[in-house]
Amino acid sequence: MTPTIFAQVQQIASDLFGIPAGHVTDQSSPENVEAWDSTQHLNFVLALEEKFKFQLSPEEMEQMRNIGAVVRLVENKLQQGPQ
Amino acid sequence: MSSGAKIRDLRKEADDLIASASEQLAALRLAELWREESTAATAAFVTSRFEKLRTKIPLVSYRLAILRSFTLEPAIPFLRALAFVHGIDLNVHVGDFNAYAQEILDSNSSLYAFAPDCVILAIQTGDVAPELWNEFPKLSPESVSGTVERVSSSFEQWIRAFRERSSAALIVHSLELPGHPSLGLLDAQLSTSQSATIEEINRALRRIASQHRSIYVLDYAALVACHGYLHWHDERKWLIARMPIAADQLIHLAREWLRFLAPLTGRIAKVATVDLDNTLWGGVIGEDGMSGIKLGSEYPGAAYQALQRALLDLTRRGILLAVCSKNNPEEAQEALKNHPGMLLRPGDFVAMRINWNDKSQNLREIAAELNVGLDAVAFVDDNPFEREQVRNALPEVMVLHLPSDPLKYADAVRDYPAFQRLALSEEDRRRTDIYVAQRERSQTQRNFTSKEDFFRYLEQEAEVAPLAPETLARVAQLTQKTNQFNLTTRRFTEQQISDLIADPHYRVLSLRVRDRFGDHGLVGVAITHDQGEACEIDSFLLSCRVIGRTVESAFLSSLACAAAARGCVRLNGWFLPTKKNAPAQDFYSQHGFQVQMKNGEGSLWTFDLRQGRIPAPPWIRLRVNEGEQN
Numbered sequence: 001m002t003p004t005i006f007a008q009v010q011q012i013a014s015d016l017f018g019i020p021a022g023h024v025t026d027q028s029s030p031e032n033v034e035a036w037d038s039t040q041h042l043n044f045v046l047a048l049e050e051k052f053k054f055q056l057s058p059e060e061m062e063q064m065r066n067i068g069a070v071v072r073l074v075e076n077k078l079q080q081g082p083q
Numbered sequence: 084m085s086s087g088a089k090i091r092d093l094r095k096e097a098d099d100l101i102a103s104a105s106e107q108l109a110a111l112r113l114a115e116l117w118r119e120e121s122t123a124a125t126a127a128f129v130t131s132r133f134e135k136l137r138t139k140i141p142l143v144s145y146r147l148a149i150l151r152s153f154t155l156e157p158a159i160p161f162l163r164a165l166a167f168v169h170g171i172d173l174n175v176h177v178g179d180f181n182a183y184a185q186e187i188l189d190s191n192s193s194l195y196a197f198a199p200d201c202v203i204l205a206i207q208t209g210d211v212a213p214e215l216w217n218e219f220p221k222l223s224p225e226s227v228s229g230t231v232e233r234v235s236s237s238f239e240q241w242i243r244a245f246r247e248r249s250s251a252a253l254i255v256h257s258l259e260l261p262g263h264p265s266l267g268l269l270d271a272q273l274s275t276s277q278s279a280t281i282e283e284i285n286r287a288l289r290r291i292a293s294q295h296r297s298i299y300v301l302d303y304a305a306l307v308a309c310h311g312y313l314h315w316h317d318e319r320k321w322l323i324a325r326m327p328i329a330a331d332q333l334i335h336l337a338r339e340w341l342r343f344l345a346p347l348t349g350r351i352a353k354v355a356t357v358d359l360d361n362t363l364w365g366g367v368i369g370e371d372g373m374s375g376i377k378l379g380s381e382y383p384g385a386a387y388q389a390l391q392r393a394l395l396d397l398t399r400r401g402i403l404l405a406v407c408s409k410n411n412p413e414e415a416q417e418a419l420k421n422h423p424g425m426l427l428r429p430g431d432f433v434a435m436r437i438n439w440n441d442k443s444q445n446l447r448e449i450a451a452e453l454n455v456g457l458d459a460v461a462f463v464d465d466n467p468f469e470r471e472q473v474r475n476a477l478p479e480v481m482v483l484h485l486p487s488d489p490l491k492y493a494d495a496v497r498d499y500p501a502f503q504r505l506a507l508s509e510e511d512r513r514r515t516d517i518y519v520a521q522r523e524r525s526q527t528q529r530n531f532t533s534k535e536d537f538f539r540y541l542e543q544e545a546e547v548a549p550l551a552p553e554t555l556a557r558v559a560q561l562t563q564k565t566n567q568f569n570l571t572t573r574r575f576t577e578q579q580i581s582d583l584i585a586d587p588h589y590r591v592l593s594l595r596v597r598d599r600f601g602d603h604g605l606v607g608v609a610i611t612h613d614q615g616e617a618c619e620i621d622s623f624l625l626s627c628r629v630i631g632r633t634v635e636s637a638f639l640s641s642l643a644c645a646a647a648a649r650g651c652v653r654l655n656g657w658f659l660p661t662k663k664n665a666p667a668q669d670f671y672s673q674h675g676f677q678v679q680m681k682n683g684e685g686s687l688w689t690f691d692l693r694q695g696r697i698p699a700p701p702w703i704r705l706r707v708n709e710g711e712q713n
Contacts, residue, residue, distance in 0.1 A: 002087070003087070011124065012124045015124040015125070015127040015128045015131075016123070016124060016127050018127070018131055039156050039157075042154075042156070042157055042324055042326070043123055043127075043156075043157050043160065046123055046157050046330040046333075047122065047123040047124050049330050050122050050123060050330055050331060051122065051124070055319065057319075058323050061323070
């Protein structure tokens with residue numbers, strides 16, 4: 001069974017920010033996750049691009065304000081199909 | 084099993100092993116996970132788990148500072164994970180964006196406060212020479228050469244300032260060449276093209292680096308070309324985040340850095356042990372026979388020839404080759420000697436274990452025979468089962484991960500960090516010959532009943548010479564790695580030895596030994612210190628290759644003669660015992676020295692030069708090269 005998009009994003013965030021996957025929720029954001037600084041934000045963008053094989057624009061990077069927004073962004077990008 | 088499920092299992096297994104304190108196995112699972120999926124997220128996972136193992140498994144701690152003109156932080160997690168997998172615990176400091184010049188020039192900068200072991204200087208051509216990168220067609224020949232001059236002397240100034248402020252190694256990225264020169268096709272038609280101009284700066288950089296100690300050049304243009312200019316660059320990330328390198332290429336930059344860190348931290352393989360069937364050739368010699376195995380210049384035999392060529396290249400870097408295979412020895416030897424497709428021949432291997440024993444047992448024997456630690460042995464085998472067996476039985480052995488496609492074997496060897504070298508001595512280049520001659524010596528020795536007859540037959544010649552510029556590196560290397568026949572085990576860097584000989588009371592002498600089987604090269608070092616009427620032997624050491632051949636007596640005899648000639652009346656020397664230098668403990672007493680005092684560190688011995696001389700063994704031809712040491 002393929003994990004859901006949420007589960008995959010959750011795993012990446014857990015690895016990068018060094019917190020247990022269970023603690024990553026829709027509401028997790030740079031405000032409440034200590035390790036989520038600007039360097040890690042760039043790493044997060046790169047890890048998503050690597051995982052889902054798409055490219056994010058500056059506007060899309062701006063939209064990644066919390067995990068819920070990231071999951072919606074990934075879902076939208078994947079529906080658009082390969083670039 | 085799907086790859087996603089396998090990765091989840093490996094992650095869980097590693098965590099379970101850490102929880103149950105099976106650290107060595109946990110490290111193996113983490114390395115396997117990393118091979119399976121080398122992504123940014125996995126890098127973060129692997130690094131965080133290795134941090135928990137830090138105190139439990141042997142790792143080399145190393146401090147790396149990176150100075151840069153662009154964003155390269157996202158490469159750091161890859162580098163740290165790679166380093167951990169190769170046994171290096173890396174503490175990384177990244178300098179402020181574009182602040183590299185101030186950090187080098189200011190001795191109070193955060194760079195020097197960090198006290199790095201190694202520094203990487205990564206500057207883009209467009210940042211250091213914007214006119215060459217952006218405006219080349221506009222420049223007059225004078226301003227082109229002026230820019231080359233300015234950038235080259237900037238590099239020289241930075242390197243010199245760095246050397247004055249720090250003894251750390253420095254790796255400088257050379258300048259990148261344009262993928263799209265400003266003049267397009269025209270550029271290649273010009274004698275002073277944009278690319279050639281930038282290459283001229285790189286040539287100057289290589290020259291400057293070679294004039295200073297421990298400054299190394301990373302050929303950035305070659306690295307980019309190797310992975311492809313268009314793949315390497317990501318214009319979008321450059322404009323958004325000042326990160327010019329595409330996300331999926333960051334790992335290649337990290338790998339290139341690691342290839343420098345392996346020799347810098349001493350995580351190097353001195354011996355590559357190779358399997359035969361389906362590794363050096365395709366097929367099984369015992370079943371397919373000489374005419375059936377795949378080995379030659381055409382597909383599919385070409386894949387195996389490519390691997391042999393890569394292995395042959397290793398011997399030219401001073402890395403020894405050995406065979407470790409499960410075969411009937413006669414059949415395997417026949418193929419090694421006589422198969423027309425073989426590039427390697429029996430003389431290229433310094434040890435062979437061709438039998439049906441456990442490979443880990445054979446590896447132990449090879450390491451013992453060659454007198455190297457198991458942590459300096461690399462294992463090249465196509466069979467994942469054998470690799471896993473060796474990993475578990477001998478975790479210190481470096482096990483190469485050969486991909487399943489034989490066409491990729493050669494690259495796996497060429498890319499392997501522990502096979503990289505940053506400097507090559509004459510001894511390194513000749514090492515295989517030296518070991519092969521050694522094997523002939525031991526075989527010959529069996530034919531002699533008395534040791535003296537064997538020594539006479541050997542026709543040894545010992546040449547003692549003062550330190551010379553061309554022997555400095557080898558002399559320093561010997562003081563740093565000789566453990567067994569070493570009376571005081573004092574370690575010296577090249578710089579420290581250069582400083583010593585500036586003092587006229589110190590003499591640094593090297594010993595070179597030859598015999599009828601060949602040249603052992605530079606194998607002994609003595610440092611003496613005149614203190615009025617006494618001459619003290621500060622250091623006296625001999626490479627393990629020539630222990631037990633009486634050349635040490637000839638060397639000591641020459642020191643005594645020289646000291647007496649300078650008017651000294653006593654020759655003194657300390658023996659400072661360590662865990663490893665028992666072979667040298669009776670050296671002074673065997674040569675007529677009297678013990679003068681003992682303390683907690685060791686014993687001081689003395690020889691009265693007025694009472695007589697220390698004889699050199701009659702079977703050794705001793706040549707003393709006077710010369711000047713400065």
